[in-house]
Amino acid sequence: MPQTSLQAADRVRTVYEEEHEQFREMVRDFVERYARPNAERWEAEGKVDRWLFEKAAETGILGFTVPEEFGGGGTDDFRFNAVMGEELARNPVSDGMAGIALSNDIVIPYFLELTDDEQKRRWLPGIAAGTLITAVAMTEPGTGSDLAGIRTSAVRDGDHYVVNGSKIFISNGQNADLVVTAVRTGSDPHKGLSLLVIEADTPGFSRGRNLDKVGLHAQDTSELVFENVRVPAANLLGAEGQGFLGLMRNLPQERLSIAAAAAASSEGVIERAMTYVKERQAFGRPVATFQNTRFELADMFTATQVSRAYIDQCIARHSRGELSAEDAAAAKYWTTEQYVQIVNRCLQLYGGYGYMREYRIARDYEDARITTIYGGTTEIMKEIVGRSLGL
Amino acid sequence: MPQTSLQAADRVRTVYEEEHEQFREMVRDFVERYARPNAERWEAEGKVDRWLFEKAAETGILGFTVPEEFGGGGTDDFRFNAVMGEELARNPVSDGMAGIALSNDIVIPYFLELTDDEQKRRWLPGIAAGTLITAVAMTEPGTGSDLAGIRTSAVRDGDHYVVNGSKIFISNGQNADLVVTAVRTGSDPHKGLSLLVIEADTPGFSRGRNLDKVGLHAQDTSELVFENVRVPAANLLGAEGQGFLGLMRNLPQERLSIAAAAAASSEGVIERAMTYVKERQAFGRPVATFQNTRFELADMFTATQVSRAYIDQCIARHSRGELSAEDAAAAKYWTTEQYVQIVNRCLQLYGGYGYMREYRIARDYEDARITTIYGGTTEIMKEIVGRSLGL
Amino acid sequence: MPQTSLQAADRVRTVYEEEHEQFREMVRDFVERYARPNAERWEAEGKVDRWLFEKAAETGILGFTVPEEFGGGGTDDFRFNAVMGEELARNPVSDGMAGIALSNDIVIPYFLELTDDEQKRRWLPGIAAGTLITAVAMTEPGTGSDLAGIRTSAVRDGDHYVVNGSKIFISNGQNADLVVTAVRTGSDPHKGLSLLVIEADTPGFSRGRNLDKVGLHAQDTSELVFENVRVPAANLLGAEGQGFLGLMRNLPQERLSIAAAAAASSEGVIERAMTYVKERQAFGRPVATFQNTRFELADMFTATQVSRAYIDQCIARHSRGELSAEDAAAAKYWTTEQYVQIVNRCLQLYGGYGYMREYRIARDYEDARITTIYGGTTEIMKEIVGRSLGL
Amino acid sequence: MPQTSLQAADRVRTVYEEEHEQFREMVRDFVERYARPNAERWEAEGKVDRWLFEKAAETGILGFTVPEEFGGGGTDDFRFNAVMGEELARNPVSDGMAGIALSNDIVIPYFLELTDDEQKRRWLPGIAAGTLITAVAMTEPGTGSDLAGIRTSAVRDGDHYVVNGSKIFISNGQNADLVVTAVRTGSDPHKGLSLLVIEADTPGFSRGRNLDKVGLHAQDTSELVFENVRVPAANLLGAEGQGFLGLMRNLPQERLSIAAAAAASSEGVIERAMTYVKERQAFGRPVATFQNTRFELADMFTATQVSRAYIDQCIARHSRGELSAEDAAAAKYWTTEQYVQIVNRCLQLYGGYGYMREYRIARDYEDARITTIYGGTTEIMKEIVGRSLGL
Ligand SMILES: Cc1cc2nc3c(=O)[nH]c(=O)nc-3n(C[C@H](O)[C@H](O)[C@H](O)COP(=O)(O)OP(=O)(O)OC[C@H]3O[C@@H](n4cnc5c(N)ncnc54)[C@H](O)[C@@H]3O)c2cc1C
Ligand SMILES: Cc1cc2nc3c(=O)[nH]c(=O)nc-3n(C[C@H](O)[C@H](O)[C@H](O)COP(=O)(O)OP(=O)(O)OC[C@H]3O[C@@H](n4cnc5c(N)ncnc54)[C@H](O)[C@@H]3O)c2cc1C
Ligand SMILES: Cc1cc2nc3c(=O)[nH]c(=O)nc-3n(C[C@H](O)[C@H](O)[C@H](O)COP(=O)(O)OP(=O)(O)OC[C@H]3O[C@@H](n4cnc5c(N)ncnc54)[C@H](O)[C@@H]3O)c2cc1C
Ligand SMILES: Cc1cc2nc3c(=O)[nH]c(=O)nc-3n(C[C@H](O)[C@H](O)[C@H](O)COP(=O)(O)OP(=O)(O)OC[C@H]3O[C@@H](n4cnc5c(N)ncnc54)[C@H](O)[C@@H]3O)c2cc1C
Missing domain, CATH: 1.20.140.10 (Butyryl-CoA Dehydrogenase, subunit A, domain 3)
Structure with missing residues (x-):
């Protein structure tokens, strides 16, 4: 089989090593096995099945940056993330896989870097097992580019924060169990922001409909609404005011x-x-x-x-x-x-x-x-x- | 109400006269009345209702270039076509209206300019009444840009042509009753082409599925298949070999x-x-x-x-x-x-x-x-x- | 001789009438006769000969908008300006002609529209004869886009204004006899600006060197320096403060x-x-x-x-x-x-x-x-x- | 002194090593010392002084790829060429330096890679000393992009080739002593091409005027004319027909x-x-x-x-x-x-x-x-x- 131009071009790359290429193969197999057969259905349904996350975790392509003690892969080499993103992007079968890449690259780091030990113990095992699906919610109907414009409020009340407001365009929004949410805990544009992990089963939390987008049809994107949601203060990531x-x-x-x-x-x-x-x-x-x-x-x-x-x-x-x-x-x-x-x-x-x-x-x-x-x-x-x- | 920039800009235009602007209003009203309420449904169904053509004909925005003796509006001023296209394009409510504009601007001219008297009598009244929906079919699965590559064949057999082949991407393809079809009647790349009007109820004519497109969701676009379709020679537009x-x-x-x-x-x-x-x-x-x-x-x-x-x-x-x-x-x-x-x-x-x-x-x-x-x-x-x- | 594409394209134009096309021929002849033979020399010398203005005036291609009573052509149809600019631009022989077009299109209007009768009598005959070469000077070393930043000052002193400051990039700067100069007569950014006609032989007025530009080599562009130049108040165009x-x-x-x-x-x-x-x-x-x-x-x-x-x-x-x-x-x-x-x-x-x-x-x-x-x-x-x- | 953005950006580069940066300094010094003071004169004269090549050779920035036995620097690390080109390009003082870079990067390789021992002995010492200035001449008035269109002919006559034709746009054309010239020795478009080193003092060789260009004013670019120039066959680079x-x-x-x-x-x-x-x-x-x-x-x-x-x-x-x-x-x-x-x-x-x-x-x-x-x-x-x- 003659080489494609891309294969030829890839030969001069030096960024990846053998182990990353093996990982790429793993991703490729996973996609063929689990994503391709379901791609059309997911697209019609506007989101992927929850089991996809579990399967991915099992296979080792979700949560591989989570420390081994919590059931993850224990690597902190971003090149695994990169080679996976690359593989999914070059030979796309379903944008449904995006939710997994998003978890790895964008959401899990919050759980790794900003959590204390107790939080790690509470959430990382589920995340690493694919049973806790994650999302990060910054954007609001009234503000996206300007994070200082965030208005979703979290008011301290004893051991809890009472959260009110709404977020929009949240990827994994329909499936998410844990939402890293940027909230306003003070009036200073930047120093008044904090990050709270909101559990989806908390009363007062609700999801808007799955948004009707131009593309990314298998990837759920939603509005999230918070009405007097009582979130344990223990769910704060880092200190109050460190959200920005x-x-x-x-x-x-x-x-x-x-x-x-x-x-x-x-x-x-x-x-x-x-x-x-x-x-x-x-x-x-x-x-x-x-x-x-x-x-x-x-x-x-x-x-x-x-x-x-x-x-x-x-x-x-x-x-x-x-x-x-x-x-x-x-x-x-x-x-x-x-x-x-x-x-x-x-x-x-x-x-x-x-x-x-x-x-x-x-x-x-x-x-x-x-x-x-x-x-x-x-x-x-x-x-x-x-x-x-x-x- | 302050003027929009576009209204201001329009003031320097000189192409239209009062009557065209009145016609624009008519189109606008029609759209509000008939298209807006159905837009979403049409989009979901992938085509418009047939009655839209009849309503449009009745209102005078379909078939206005057909001579009055055949029930049309009897104008040959392209500015009516233009002002209508403009109105539909600037304030789009549904691309479902496109089928009507297409008929006026693109298909009906074939029926006006290339038909003999008998053909006019046969088809124009229905076209002008919106009961005969029209399409023009040049493109084939194997050739689009290159008209000389057309392979759908029409072989003379007594009073008929026997047509075999297929066309693709045909607008109004699901709704059309009359299809102006470019066929090969000879081997010369250009002089071997002829135009035949194929009636949709002729045996051997079938429509492929409504194609799944990026957009224009209310506009039907289809493959058309011809299997030994016997088309009366009287349906030839102009002389044989004049198709190009x-x-x-x-x-x-x-x-x-x-x-x-x-x-x-x-x-x-x-x-x-x-x-x-x-x-x-x-x-x-x-x-x-x-x-x-x-x-x-x-x-x-x-x-x-x-x-x-x-x-x-x-x-x-x-x-x-x-x-x-x-x-x-x-x-x-x-x-x-x-x-x-x-x-x-x-x-x-x-x-x-x-x-x-x-x-x-x-x-x-x-x-x-x-x-x-x-x-x-x-x-x-x-x-x-x-x-x-x-x- | 076959038509060029441009000649073909020109046929659909409707802006010009017969008289403009005749004028175009006049310009063309003038260019062939006077500009072509000198083009290279002018380029080497960085400016055109003063006689060019006189010849142009004589021929009727300079000053044609000046009223006839002052020796001009007496037209106020901009299409003559346009057809001339077009001719010079399409078939350029020497950018030396630009100084004449600049006078017609850009400078002379100041003398026509903002002058009082006395000023008209004083300057228009010379301008229309091509013996008074004109320029307009807004830009200064420190400000170009921002006219409100103009700092060249004109301080009223009896019947005169005393002008100090400098201008830069002034077209016709080496040849000009009359310079319409934007000066500051008050501190308000806009209402503090006035227009003064400065005669080049006034003491204290001097020209910098002819600037070394990427192109337009036959067109002189210069810095102008004003050191206590006493300009008669009668040289004010319009009222003080009306410069902007x-x-x-x-x-x-x-x-x-x-x-x-x-x-x-x-x-x-x-x-x-x-x-x-x-x-x-x-x-x-x-x-x-x-x-x-x-x-x-x-x-x-x-x-x-x-x-x-x-x-x-x-x-x-x-x-x-x-x-x-x-x-x-x-x-x-x-x-x-x-x-x-x-x-x-x-x-x-x-x-x-x-x-x-x-x-x-x-x-x-x-x-x-x-x-x-x-x-x-x-x-x-x-x-x-x-x-x-x-x- | 605060870092410029470029200096900051340069810090992530890995291509150069210490020795290349030292070489860059050398180039920088050379430019300051020899090029800056003469830049304007060279530009006015349309070429650099011949001594510049000798000085450059002496300093080690010309001919550094020539083997040491012939007086060169003996390196074959292209990064020296690159760092020099970079330095000259980033902080240009005079495009006059281009002739030296051109010799290093573009012409000297012909003398290193295609020459036999005798030729090396004959030419490399002079080249490495900057006393023999070089050029390469492919382009002709009638052909540039298409090397197969080369028509300058070299007809074998005993120990010599007799060369007729002309070349155009030849860099270093006014200063060159040795011109690597692409000539036609056979009719095959590609296999009929050969490379001959033509010495500028050979009878029948002449230089056209220094061409008047938009830029690169200190770099000489010329037409070269060959009228029955008798070039020793010993000046052939590689075998006959290997020019392409x-x-x-x-x-x-x-x-x-x-x-x-x-x-x-x-x-x-x-x-x-x-x-x-x-x-x-x-x-x-x-x-x-x-x-x-x-x-x-x-x-x-x-x-x-x-x-x-x-x-x-x-x-x-x-x-x-x-x-x-x-x-x-x-x-x-x-x-x-x-x-x-x-x-x-x-x-x-x-x-x-x-x-x-x-x-x-x-x-x-x-x-x-x-x-x-x-x-x-x-x-x-x-x-x-x-x-x-x-x-
Ligand atoms: C499919 C999808 C998935 C998403 N997933 C997530 C998610 O998981 N979590 C999340 O928090 N968000 C998510 N987003 C939101 C996304 O990050 C925001 O839409 C984006 O940051 C832009 O914000 P905005 O939509 O409010 O646009 P706005 O901020 O309103 O911007 C409107 C326009 O103004 C421009 N603009 C703004 N400021 C300036 C300026 N200073 N100068 C010039 N122009 C400016 C913008 O560039 C833009 O062109 C998602 C969005 C989509 C569509
Ligand atoms: C929504 C829709 C509605 C349509 N409606 C109708 C209809 O009602 N009736 C009908 O007959 N057809 C219809 N078409 C077909 C349309 O006109 C063709 O798709 C179009 O003409 C291009 O032909 P193709 O798709 O075969 O592309 P190809 O001809 O295969 O072209 C492929 C690419 O090659 C390029 N190319 C081709 N030749 C050259 C060349 N010489 N030099 C450089 N590049 C070249 C093309 O520009 C294009 O980029 C419709 C298509 C669509 C998508
Ligand atoms: C050959 C030549 C002939 C000329 N002839 C004349 C003449 O006869 N009379 C005369 O008065 N002047 C003349 N000019 C001057 C010319 O009009 C000015 O150079 C021009 O207006 C720009 O001013 P500047 O050079 O001061 O640029 P600056 O105003 O300094 O502008 C620098 C850059 O900043 C940008 N900029 C400025 N403001 C903004 C903003 N708000 N937002 C974004 N970008 C901005 C500009 O677009 C530009 O890119 C001539 C110039 C030349 C070169
Ligand atoms: C300052 C300067 C220095 C130079 N130094 C040297 C030198 O030292 N030695 C030397 O030998 N030469 C030198 N050259 C010549 C230079 O390499 C040629 O000018 C260049 O290769 C283009 O050739 P041309 O001018 O004949 O253009 P042409 O080949 O005539 O090209 C004209 C146009 O046709 C286009 N064209 C050609 N073929 C195709 C195609 N197949 N498809 C599409 N477009 C095409 C070209 O891209 C170009 O846009 C120099 C030129 C200059 C200006």
């Missing part, structure tokens, strides 16, 4: 995670488009042979290879704890904007078929568009980079 | 129709985005007041105003019968590419809400993407313009 | 003038590039026949045709006194940004020859770049458009 | 060299623009503080950082002999197109000053534009990448 710091600490990894997925998605999109245009004929020749097609794909391929070098560098740096917030912001917006453009350009090469949902490119078009928005919009990322340059 | 000429004659209007809709769609998209960013707050101020937002919208607004001047000029020229094929091609790709970009840029300004289908911008994102492809891809349009320049 | 209003009144025409020239320049650039690629061979065929070349030129040609419709509409509106400041701003930045891009893309099509100054495209590259800056930068234009949209 | 192979072998390094310089140039341009906008005031605040400025610079900075990762990877790979021709092509067009865009965008941020040649950005604008053309145009690079992808 907690978010700042974790957002870079969230952004790198999105960036790495976007970079890999672009590669997958191009790879499939190349196959398509080599097969599709028009005017008696493969569409691939028109100079416009050749230039388009050469250009997109180059664009992704250039980004690849940067992202791999970022992954390597992050796995050594050296990635700055501004580099993560830069990586996030650069790769996602590129991804949106590349999907758009590749779809064109499919002609009418590009608009048919049975072709993956059509779903890529649906799925890609949110990436420049969630995890922090391109505009906010440019603000971060710009400010780091003293502008 | 017939298509060439009608494609400019098809393209201008798409262009005019795209230009108007862009205007609507921007208008709504301006409203949104003026209301939405972030960091204590309207999103509209960030310089990036202001520049983005100023730039998009300018882009549409520049295109507006060109499109109005094209409409005026076409209504005088003076628009060239290359100008139509230029208008088509320019406005649709701009539309795709503008939707993309505006969606960004909505943040997470832009991805929610309850916001119109999300549907615009879904609907816009096909416009650079159907009616002739951007690449084919550039070929046409390029060749007209002697390149 | 005077500028606001004239900037739209300045911008439209630049826009119209940029649009026409783009057309000329493309026309010449098409000729080049049809002749130049590579890999055994004309460069024109590579699909990339065809698409590039088809796209650029389309872009200019779309802009053409808008600009012609603006010209027509301005000649009826109906063009708004924001439309002028939009036209200015849109066409100049397009021009810069088009020059850049066309240059590429010339290969190495595109970098050689004996090819016009190389000079276009040099000359084009300033157009998005002078007369108000693209950023300022977007501010103006954005604000007009309530953003 | 020789070129193919060396073009990747030529392209990487241009790419590395372009990447570094972009960084320098942005660095200077950041300084400018932080100082320049408009509307009472630094231009840097407008959101548009911040976003522009954040975006450009990100773009260069992403490219930086790729280029460093390419440099590292090339220094290990692992860079493919298609990667070099990709790097070449990506970085140069980016450079042209970045210069263009940064120039805008300077307002009118950006157009003044006393500002470096104005010269960057002049100099940058050729980079997407020489060493192989962007279009040819995309062909190479596209073909490597099987398109």
